Structures are given as C-alpha cells and as structure tokens.
Amino acid sequence: MQQVQSALDRLRALAASHPVSALAAAFHDAGHELALVGGPVRDAFLDRAVTDLDFTTDARPERILEIIAPIADAHWDIGREFGTIGARIGGEQVEITTYRADQYDGVSRKPVVAFGDTIEGDLLRRDFTVNAIALALPELRLVDPTGGLEDLLAGQLRTPIEPEVSFGDDPLRMLRAVRFTSQLGFHLDGAAFDAVTAMAPRIDDISAERIRDELVKLISTDTPRAGIELFVETGLAERTLPELPALQLERDDAHRHKDVYEHSITVLEQAIDLERVRRPDDSPDVVLRLAALLHDIGKPKTRRFGPRGQVTFHGHDVVGAKLARKRLRALRFDNDTIAETARLVELHMRLFNYEGAGWTDAAVRRFARDAGDQLDRLVILIRADITTRNQRKSDRLAFAIDDLEARIATLREQEELDAVRPELDGDRIMAILGIGPGRTVGEAYRFLLDLRLDEGRVGEDAAEQRLLEWWRERGETPVESQRTRRADD
Structure with a gap:
C-alpha cells in the first residue's frame, strides 16, 4: 500500500537524521536496545510533521545518562523516578525512557513505576494501539504487538x-x-x-x-x-465542565430558540477560522477559544419564557462571566486566562446591544476602553457569534462590525484611543478643587473620563471649567473659598 510505503520512507529519513542516528549508534555500541516510539512513528503514517522525538530503551536511567553524556549538548532529569531522561543533541530536544511496566493501585492518581525488560511489554502499557508502535534502531524494524498499524489505517x-x-x-x-x-x-x-x-x-x-x-x-x-x-x-x-452539557436546553413547540449547545460549538469553529485568517502564524489562542466555547453558559440560568412563546436570556453575558471565572478557577487556570476569558464573555453582547441604536463616537470610545487589550479578540468573538441563517440579518451584523472596526481605526489615528485618559490627572484635580487624596478625587477622575469618552478632546481649559461646574452642582464650596479655608487652617 502506498501509504505504508511512504510512511516507511519517512521513517528511514528520520532514522538517518541527527540526532536519531547518533543516539542509535551510541546505544548499539553500548549493547542496549533503542527504539523511536509513539507519536513520531504514528505521525509518519499520518503524514504529519514530527514535533517530538521520544525513545524507549532497556537501559536504566543511570545507564542512559552514561551513554548520552559524550554526544549530548545538555541533559537533565525531567522524570528520573519514572525512568525518563531529557537531552539536547545537535540542537534537538529528545526524551529517552526506560521500558516500563507501570502498575496502578486503583486508588491513588500516580502510577507505581516498575521498569520492564522488553519493548513488547512496554508497548502494552501505552494508552492506545496507534501510540504503541515502535521503530527499533538501528535495524529499522517495526514493533507492533497490538495491531496499531491496522488501527492507524482504519482511523480507530x-x-x-x-x-x-x-x-x-x-x-x-x-x-x-x-x-x-x-x-x-x-x-x-x-x-x-x-x-x-x-x-x-x-x-x-x-x-x-x-x-x-x-x-x-x-x-x-x-x-x-x-x-x-x-x-x-x-x-x-x-x-x-458541567456548564457545557447544560447548554443542551430542552425545547418544545411553544417556546422556540436556537440550539445553544450547537451554536456554541459553531461559534468556536468560526472563531478558529477567523483566528487563522487574522493570525496565520500564531499558536492557538486559548483565551479566545475558551471564550467562544463558554460565551453563552449564562443562558440556562437566565432563560425566561414570554406570554407569546418568546424566549429571553437577559443578562446572560454578566451571569456567564461569573460562571466562567468560577469554572476556570476550579480547573486551575492562571489568573490572566481567567480574567481575560471572563471579560470577553461579559462583553460579547456589547455590539448587539448597541447595534440597533447606531454607534456614536462616545459609544465607540467606550467599547474600545472597556475591551482594553482584549479588543482584537472581542471583535473576532463577536464576528464568530453570528450564526443566524437569516442572510439579511447576518449581512447587517457583519456590516455593523466592519463599520465599528473602521470607526475604531479612525479614532485611534485621531485620538490615540489605545490610551484614552482624562485631560486632567489626579494632581491637577486636587489643585483645582483644593482637596487632598481620597474618594472624591476618583469620582472627579471618572467624571472627566466620561467627558473624554463622550466628547473627545475638549482641551485642558474647558476640562477645568467643566470640572468646576460638576463640583458646584454637587453643592460643594467654590474652589476659591475652599482654598482660602485650607490656607487659614
């Protein structure tokens, strides 16, 4: 069969390359067995790129170190208690593991390691037959005691x-x-x-x-x-991840809504497609993909039925963000991944909430400010979230997103939108109002930030006048009297 012959040719080429040939010679000269195992052999038959070089041997860890020391640029004990030694040879990173016959007690989560004596025994303890094929070196003999090759060809x-x-x-x-x-x-x-x-x-x-x-x-x-x-x-x-199957909401003839579970998988697929177009050379964006899969997990808790059969999910974005934080924390994701994913879930409805009323410059500024460094991901997520079969609606939403991105680009050029700040900082606020540090300074800062977002740049003089007007409307002492009183004190 052509597929098998092509795979064997790839394996021969891999065996002739450095460091595989160097390792094969070193272990052969030392009187020990060595075989390329698992993923590299499997992927040769699938015509996939080999990304890891994993080997297995009858040599014990201490002996592995002795054999590779003369040819390795560096070596380390990445799992010596489990029989695994890592090394860098000719710029390539490899892992070499002693034949194993792991035994589990059925209670604890960790295996009791027992070193084995034969490659066939080692292969039997692996997870799947397609990963239990080895290429014995240097003789280039396939070792397949479990029928892995047949399963590879059958896709099983x-x-x-x-x-x-x-x-x-x-x-x-x-x-x-x-x-x-x-x-x-x-x-x-x-x-x-x-x-x-x-x-x-x-x-x-x-x-x-x-x-x-x-x-x-x-x-x-x-x-x-x-x-x-x-x-x-x-x-x-x-x-x-119970929030995922919970998306399989019950449906009936009276209360109709789209399949939220199916929709969520489709959004993930579309996000991946958009990710490839926008970032073709980047590694998978885990945060974006998590957000795409989980963006609607707030819907089961917020589903409500109207009197005429309509179904609503008001607030599912906020509820979903809380659920995402809780679940990702339980799965021990890092804090940045948790915060970024939850923020995308929380904001994913922003376009749909604004789209019907049109986007003012102030709304565009707020959208970009709220998204922060998640803006590009959020736009991809919002695009991916369009799964309607209504072509007119789909076209309208796509146009709205295109327009939004164009508006953001224009405002970025005009106003350096990525770093939107009030035109007066905290020190100026305190000096103008004659107050010291405290909560009031933060309230004034937020007022000026809203002014900046709503109206763009107004200039420092105008910002100062608007600040004083805000101050007086609060019923505070005029700034001159305030300063005089502070001086008298």
Whole structure:
C-alpha cells in the first residue's frame, strides 16, 4: 500500500537524521536496545510533521545518562523516578525512557513505576494501539504487538489491553481519547466508548491541572467539534465542565430558540477560522477559544419564557462571566486566562446591544476602553457569534462590525484611543478643587473620563471649567473659598 510505503520512507529519513542516528549508534555500541516510539512513528503514517522525538530503551536511567553524556549538548532529569531522561543533541530536544511496566493501585492518581525488560511489554502499557508502535534502531524494524498499524489505517482508537483495565489504570486516558478524536480525526471503538461512558466518574480521581491541560489541548486542535461532542456524550463533561452539557436546553413547540449547545460549538469553529485568517502564524489562542466555547453558559440560568412563546436570556453575558471565572478557577487556570476569558464573555453582547441604536463616537470610545487589550479578540468573538441563517440579518451584523472596526481605526489615528485618559490627572484635580487624596478625587477622575469618552478632546481649559461646574452642582464650596479655608487652617 502506498501509504505504508511512504510512511516507511519517512521513517528511514528520520532514522538517518541527527540526532536519531547518533543516539542509535551510541546505544548499539553500548549493547542496549533503542527504539523511536509513539507519536513520531504514528505521525509518519499520518503524514504529519514530527514535533517530538521520544525513545524507549532497556537501559536504566543511570545507564542512559552514561551513554548520552559524550554526544549530548545538555541533559537533565525531567522524570528520573519514572525512568525518563531529557537531552539536547545537535540542537534537538529528545526524551529517552526506560521500558516500563507501570502498575496502578486503583486508588491513588500516580502510577507505581516498575521498569520492564522488553519493548513488547512496554508497548502494552501505552494508552492506545496507534501510540504503541515502535521503530527499533538501528535495524529499522517495526514493533507492533497490538495491531496499531491496522488501527492507524482504519482511523480507530483502541486500547492495547481491555479498556476497563487501561482507563482504570489511568482515568486521564479517557480525556486523551476525546482529544485524539479531534487531533487525529479518529473514532473511538465501541468497547472503548462503552468503557468511557461507564467509567466517567473515575475522572474525579484526576487532578484539576491534568484535566485542564487536556481540555486546552482539545480546544487547541484545528477541528475540535468531534472531541467536544464525545466529551459531552460520554458524560466526561458533566464531571469536569458541567456548564457545557447544560447548554443542551430542552425545547418544545411553544417556546422556540436556537440550539445553544450547537451554536456554541459553531461559534468556536468560526472563531478558529477567523483566528487563522487574522493570525496565520500564531499558536492557538486559548483565551479566545475558551471564550467562544463558554460565551453563552449564562443562558440556562437566565432563560425566561414570554406570554407569546418568546424566549429571553437577559443578562446572560454578566451571569456567564461569573460562571466562567468560577469554572476556570476550579480547573486551575492562571489568573490572566481567567480574567481575560471572563471579560470577553461579559462583553460579547456589547455590539448587539448597541447595534440597533447606531454607534456614536462616545459609544465607540467606550467599547474600545472597556475591551482594553482584549479588543482584537472581542471583535473576532463577536464576528464568530453570528450564526443566524437569516442572510439579511447576518449581512447587517457583519456590516455593523466592519463599520465599528473602521470607526475604531479612525479614532485611534485621531485620538490615540489605545490610551484614552482624562485631560486632567489626579494632581491637577486636587489643585483645582483644593482637596487632598481620597474618594472624591476618583469620582472627579471618572467624571472627566466620561467627558473624554463622550466628547473627545475638549482641551485642558474647558476640562477645568467643566470640572468646576460638576463640583458646584454637587453643592460643594467654590474652589476659591475652599482654598482660602485650607490656607487659614
């Protein structure tokens, strides 16, 4: 078969490259086995770029260090207790792991490491058969004790041993199955699907950090839909991201609204497409993708039914932002990711709220000020949120966004919109009003900021007069008398 022959040619070329050939020679000369394993071998058959070089060997960690020391630019113990040594050889980073026969006690989250003696035994303990294929070096012999090659060609995910045992050993493998359906475009075989569905509660045994990392990898794939749908269908989402399956709102003939769950996945897909167009060379934008997937999670809590069958979700943006913060915090996301994602969820309706009334310069300034450094992401999210099949409505909304972006660009040139500030700072405010530091200074500052946003630049003299008018309207002592009283004190 041409696909197999092409893969073998790619593997031969990879084996001849540095550092693979250097490592193969070093371990052979030392009397030890070495094999390229897992992702690099799998991806050669899928005609995908090789991004990691993972090796397995019968040598123990101390012996690995002895063998690679003469040829490595650097080496480190990235997981020595698990038998893994990292190194940089000829500018390439590699990982070399001793054959393993991990054993789990079924209670704790960590494996009890037991080093193995054969590559076949090592491959049996891996997550899926497509990742359990090795290329023995330097003889270039494929080692495939579990039928991984057939599964690769069939586009199937299957565990090397009984799925209940494999997932019981490490429940995170259930989330890896979800991710691989999107990353590789494969389907989960029936036995594995049944096992995941039955064992979904075991995902509770996995740390939030490991779950978070798998979710990030899932939404970072080019086409995450299949994985997300499997995530929800198996019940894993209910245990880890319950706000997502909650979007599957019940519908009936009397109360009609679009499928919020389906809409959310479509928004994610459209956000990814727009991201590729606007930032073709950048890595996946995790914040944007999280916001796209979660932007409507406030709808289940805010759904209300009107007397004529209409359905409303008033305030779902604000409620959704709170829910996003809570869930991302529980999944141990960093503070910046939490804040940025929640802000996008909170602001995603801003265009739709303003669109019907038209955009004044003041509204454009406020939109940009409120979005801050999330402005570009917010515009992408708002565009992606247009999923209506009504072409006239879709065209109208797209035109509104185009117009908004043009207005922002114009105002940026005219007013340096990225750094909008009042024309009087805190020191000037205190000097003009004759007051010291305190809450009143902040209130005056916000008044001047609103003035700046509503009317643009008015000049420092006019800003001072407007500040004094605001001060007098509050019933405060005129500035001259205030200053005199302070001097007398």
